[in-house]
Amino acid sequence: MRRLALILAMISCIPLIVTYAFADDYTLGIFGNADMDGKIDERDIECVRDIIKGSNDETELADANRDGKIDESDIVQIEKIIGSEQEVLHILDGNGNPVAVKTPVQRIIVLYKDSPEVLRALDAADRIVGVSDYIKQWDAVLFPEISKLPSVGHFINPDYEKILSLNADVLLVFGSTRVDEMQKQLPGVTVLFLGLYNPDLIGAEQSRYKDGVKKLGYILSKREEAEEFINWRDYWLNTIKSRTDELSEDEKPLVMNIHYRPGKELQISCTGYKTYQMTSIAGGRDIAESAYNCDTYTNVNLEWLLTQNPEIILAQLYYEYTKHGFNTDDPSETAAGRDDIMNISVLTNCSAVKDGHIFMMADNFRNGGDGCLIGTAYLAKWFHPDLFDDLDPKAIHQEYLTRFQHLNYDLDEQGVFVYPPVKS
Known part of the structure; x- marks a missing residue:
């Protein structure tokens, strides 16, 4: 019913509360998006005209200039937005609060x-x-x-x-x-x-x-550039999801995400943290789901951990503790950290240690502009090498650095982002 209501809103401008979505019912949170779809175009002008005539109800974002009324001045504002000529763009920020951004933005x-x-x-x-x-x-x-x-x-x-x-x-x-x-x-x-x-x-x-x-x-x-980037991101995310969505729970390995901080108390990522999402999309079952339903990460209960048997351990690295990522081409510190984890007493009898399924992941893959997508590709290859035999995470990573970050950086020669290296 919710999807039907949102689709009808796009067609007939039924008033709705703004939501953040990227399926057919995605609403772009910019005032002037009168028909509540994913972009601002001529349809929004027609929608405002119908609202002015009284043939459609007001929508949440129809007041394009946010002056408290919907009239011809909103049509003028929408025309300016379409032509990238607006002096002020009124948007909903990441908290859902209205913000006026003076344009052009140069600094x-x-x-x-x-x-x-x-x-x-x-x-x-x-x-x-x-x-x-x-x-x-x-x-x-x-x-x-x-x-x-x-x-x-x-x-x-x-x-x-x-x-x-x-x-x-x-x-x-x-x-x-x-x-x-x-x-x-x-x-x-x-x-x-x-x-x-x-x-x-x-x-x-x-x-x-x-x-x-x-x-x-x-x-x-930079609308075209934004669409190009989003479409690239969605392609790879959907490619991974389309395969892992077909897996049964028994086919998904039990994964433990830890934060590797040598010499400090063992910490586990919670279900509210990014690595939980990455693990799920990549086709794994996060061990935190049974006991650690919090937002970020926390110290792990060692007695509880002794009763668990993770099949894979993922260790997120920190720049503060281990040289990795862009800041070194030498994997020795990352390799030593992996050895250190294998010798943690509460983990020595779990399947992950016995089978050598301990993987080190760079700080970049839980931070940054799109690190989580790239990290998810590496995880999918680790979790299900046969299912993703044609997936090359390093090639995706390289394309991101070359095409979107415009870096002259060769992953075959530079950096330490995952360890052990993922086989193509």
Whole structure:
């Protein structure tokens, strides 16, 4: 019934609450999207005309200029949006709150690696004028030019004076909780949370990530680039899902996702964390589902763990503890970490250790613009090598770096992103 109602809304402009979706019922969260579909076009103009005439009810996004009424001025605004000529674009941010973005946007500050990756995929990285300390410290190889830009401090607690000194138009923030506070401290700068850190692989119909990419396409007049990137992402995600969706529960290996921090207490990823989504899409059963239904990750109960028997252990690496990813071409530290995990006493008798099914995964694959998709491809190959005998995760990874990140980077010669290496 919900799908039917949403389809009818696209046709007849029935008023609806905005949702984030990318199936037939996807609603692009930009004011001016009067017919509540996935784009702004001539149909929205016709929808507004029908609302003005009284032949259709008002919709949530029909007030394109947000002046409190729906009239001819909204048609003018929609025409400007279609032609990328609007002076202000009114959108719903990643929290579902209305935000007015003055355009054109030429000067952007980014606080976490997800934002510059997406901007580079949209050919808009030249608009970045400032970055956080985190990007400068850990992502100099991934962002050879961007990382040289002025720093605005910590990615969660940035320096407001430095941000203001850079005359930024937009600040793309990492988290969703301090947007109002930052906006008060940054007059003249649009503080924008788009949810680019969240992959939303399972609930694609609730994907803030993809919605955020599309909104940036409109904000930056990069709609074609945004569509190209999203279509590429969807192709590989759907390719993997179409195969793993056919697996029975017995055919899915039991997987334990841990956060590898040498010398520290063992931590497990919870069901609310990205690695749970990646594991599920790749055709695995996450061990956390039976006991760890929280948002991120937590210390593991060792007595509980002794009663479990994971068939695969995935270890997420941290730049702070292990040299890997873009920051080294030498796998020795990652290999040593794998050996360390195999000698953890509570794990020595589990199937994963006995069978050598312990896989190390780079920090990049739970962070960044589209790391989770690429990480999922590697996981699918590990979990089901026969089912994905024709899938080459490294080729997907290489295409992303070359085509969308415009990097001269050869994965055959550079970097340590997974260990042991995945066979093509």
